[in-house]
Amino acid sequence: MNTDSDIAGPPEAASSPLVACHDCGSLHRLGVIRAGEAAVCRRCGSSLAVAHHNSIERSLALHIAAAALFITANTLPFMTFELEGRQLTTRLWEGAVALTNAGMWPLGFLVMMVGTIVPGLKIAIATAVLGALRFGHRGRWIATGLRWMMILRPWSMIEVFLLGVIVGYVKLIELARLELHAGLWSLALLIPVLTAAEFILNRHEAWNMLQPQRRAGDGDGDGVDAGRLVACHDCGQLNEDATGHGACSRCGSALHRRKADSIASTWALVVAAVVLYIPANVFPVMRVVSFGSGEPDTILSGVITLVEHGMVPIALLVLFASILVPVLKLATLAYLLISVQFGARRSTRDRTRLYRIIEVIGPWSMVDVFMIAILAALVDLGQIATIEPGPGALAFASVVILTMFAAMRFDPRLMWDAEDLGENDRV
Numbered sequence: 001m002n003t004d005s006d007i008a009g010p011p012e013a014a015s016s017p018l019v020a021c022h023d024c025g026s027l028h029r030l031g032v033i034r035a036g037e038a039a040v041c042r043r044c045g046s047s048l049a050v051a052h053h054n055s056i057e058r059s060l061a062l063h064i065a066a067a068a069l070f071i072t073a074n075t076l077p078f079m080t081f082e083l084e085g086r087q088l089t090t091r092l093w094e095g096a097v098a099l100t101n102a103g104m105w106p107l108g109f110l111v112m113m114v115g116t117i118v119p120g121l122k123i124a125i126a127t128a129v130l131g132a133l134r135f136g137h138r139g140r141w142i143a144t145g146l147r148w149m150m151i152l153r154p155w156s157m158i159e160v161f162l163l164g165v166i167v168g169y170v171k172l173i174e175l176a177r178l179e180l181h182a183g184l185w186s187l188a189l190l191i192p193v194l195t196a197a198e199f200i201l202n203r204h205e206a207w208n209m210l211q212p213q214r215r216a217g218d219g220d221g222d223g224v225d226a227g228r229l230v231a232c233h234d235c236g237q238l239n240e241d242a243t244g245h246g247a248c249s250r251c252g253s254a255l256h257r258r259k260a261d262s263i264a265s266t267w268a269l270v271v272a273a274v275v276l277y278i279p280a281n282v283f284p285v286m287r288v289v290s291f292g293s294g295e296p297d298t299i300l301s302g303v304i305t306l307v308e309h310g311m312v313p314i315a316l317l318v319l320f321a322s323i324l325v326p327v328l329k330l331a332t333l334a335y336l337l338i339s340v341q342f343g344a345r346r347s348t349r350d351r352t353r354l355y356r357i358i359e360v361i362g363p364w365s366m367v368d369v370f371m372i373a374i375l376a377a378l379v380d381l382g383q384i385a386t387i388e389p390g391p392g393a394l395a396f397a398s399v400v401i402l403t404m405f406a407a408m409r410f411d412p413r414l415m416w417d418a419e420d421l422g423e424n425d426r427v
Contacts, residue, residue: 017213018238019204020231021046023352024416025426027229029216044352044416055202056209060130062197067123069190074116078183079169081378083176088380092116092161092183095373102376104389110397111373114157114366122152123194130201133209143210143251146203147234153198154404157363157370159191163317164370170314171306171371172378207235211250214238229427230255238427257427262411263337269406270333273399277326280399283392286372288379296390299323299368322368322396329358329365329403336410343418355412362404369397 016029021041028048033039035053040046052058073092080089093116100108129145165184172178204213214229214237230241232248232255239249246255284296297305299322306315332354339351372393379387416426 016216018216018229019048019213019236020229020238020427021048022231022233022236023356023412024348025231025413026416027427030213044349046352046356049204050202051205052200052202055200055205056130056133059197059201060127060134062193062200063123063127063130066190066194066197067127069186069193070120070123073183073186073190074120076183076186077181078187079165079181079374079378080179081172081176082179088378089181090374090377092187095370095377098376098380099373099389102389104394107369107389107394107397108373110401111369114155114363115161115370115373118152119156119158119194122149122156125149125152126197126201130206133206138210140252143235146206146210147251147253150203150234154359154363154408157366158187158194160363160366161370162187162191163364164367165374167314167318167367168371168374168378170311172375174309204236207237207250211237230257231427233259258413258417259409259411262409262414263340266333266406266410267337269402269409270330270337273326273402273406274330276395276399276402277330280392280396281323283395284390285368285392285396286375286390287388288386298392299396302368318368321364325361325365326399326403329362329407332358333403333406333410336412336415340414340418344415345418348415348419351415352412355407355410355415358403359407362400362407365400365403366397369393369400 016031019028019030019039020026021028021044023046024041024044026041026043028039028041030039030049033049033051035051038050039048041048075091077089078091078094080087082088093112096108096112096115098108099105099111125145126149129142129149132139132142165187169178207213228240229238230246231238232251232253234253235248235251237248237250239246239255241255247253248255281299284298285302287296299318303315303319303323306312306318336351336355344351372387372389375387376389
């Protein structure tokens with residue numbers, strides 16, 4: 001593992017690639033990173049670069065396989081629900097349609113976007129970009145594609161969708177006969193293939209094929225003046241820009257030393273999420289109607305019902321993902337914001353770890369929303385049995401989206417600005 005973060009160094013290091021840590025802004029000279037190794041920031045522990053053998057070729061092959069699985073997952077039958085002699089077969093995308101038909105078109109639109117459209121678009125873009133790089137094509141459209149791969153990544157929630165399907169399956173298996181079809185098995189195979197494609201892809205290698213990363217000797221002599229450099233938030237290239245408001249020379253993204261109005265906008269999103277969290281837990285998220293009668297379910301009552309039916313592991317999963325995770329995300333964001341505003345200088349590395357955690361867990365709270373979508377599509381047998389989404393589901397989905405936006409708007413480098421780090425080792 002390479003962790004070289006010294007900016008001053010011997011003359012032979014003057015031509016080493018320079019990278020800035022995404023989370024703390026520290027400048028690093030990267031040495032040679034062999035396949036299977038990674039470079040991490042000495043200051044905050046964030047990943048700087050990861051090397052894999054034949055990264056572009058292997059990731060391209062996996063994305064092609066993912067594209068085939070994605071098509072079959074969305075076109076082949078997904079699951080059949082049978083009760084009282086009547087049955088209904090559904091496909092992956094029909095959960096979003098069921099929500100729309102029930103009058104919840106904003107929720108249906110969201111589920112369609114993050115569960116079908118965005119994952120498909122992301123796979124298509126990655127396949128086109130990696131194919132172009134593999135066969136030697138270079139162009140600004142490739143840089144745009146690489147940027148969009150990063151932008152779409154947190155909004156591609158197909159693995160969370162699968163978890164929602166599993167929870168829905170467990171809730172229904174004791175009530176009716178369920179038959180699993182090829183569409184579901186394709187989705188189950190798609191998740192590990194797509195995860196492997198993401199893991200193997202070396203984005204630094206891809207960006208370097210378009211334009212090499214800035215090196216320590218590029219106009220800097222033997223030293224590095226961090227005050228003249230601005231790190232691109234999208235591709236990581238270091239640009240000379242005294243104003244910090246120009247455009248990246250490699251990908252064309254707008255440059256900024258720090259995210260504009262990061263504190264104010266993050267606070268606004270956190271407060272909005274807190275306000276919506278109340279109706280999300282008070283109002284019903286769905287209503288199960290059987291032979292003309294039924295009772296509404298809130299998130300908490302759904303957890304209690306799972307416990308009463310002996311499904312304790314699933315109940316704990318829903319409790320954690322749908323109740324505890326949103327609260328932890330909101331509390332953590334508020335803590336990070338307050339620490340920045342009061343200029344806290346202790347435990348900065350630990351606070352950075354907390355930020356990375358809430359970035360990763362952000363989409364997983366959508367599991368309840370996806371579960372409701374698949375149940376609404378499956379259980380639609382008229383007077384015999386119907387599951388209707390409730391207003392609490394829309395409020396809860398809004399909480400999840402707002403907290404994700406809040407984490408994106410927060411700039412973790414602000415936590416490190418309170419540290420006395422000198423002028424020549426951060427951008």
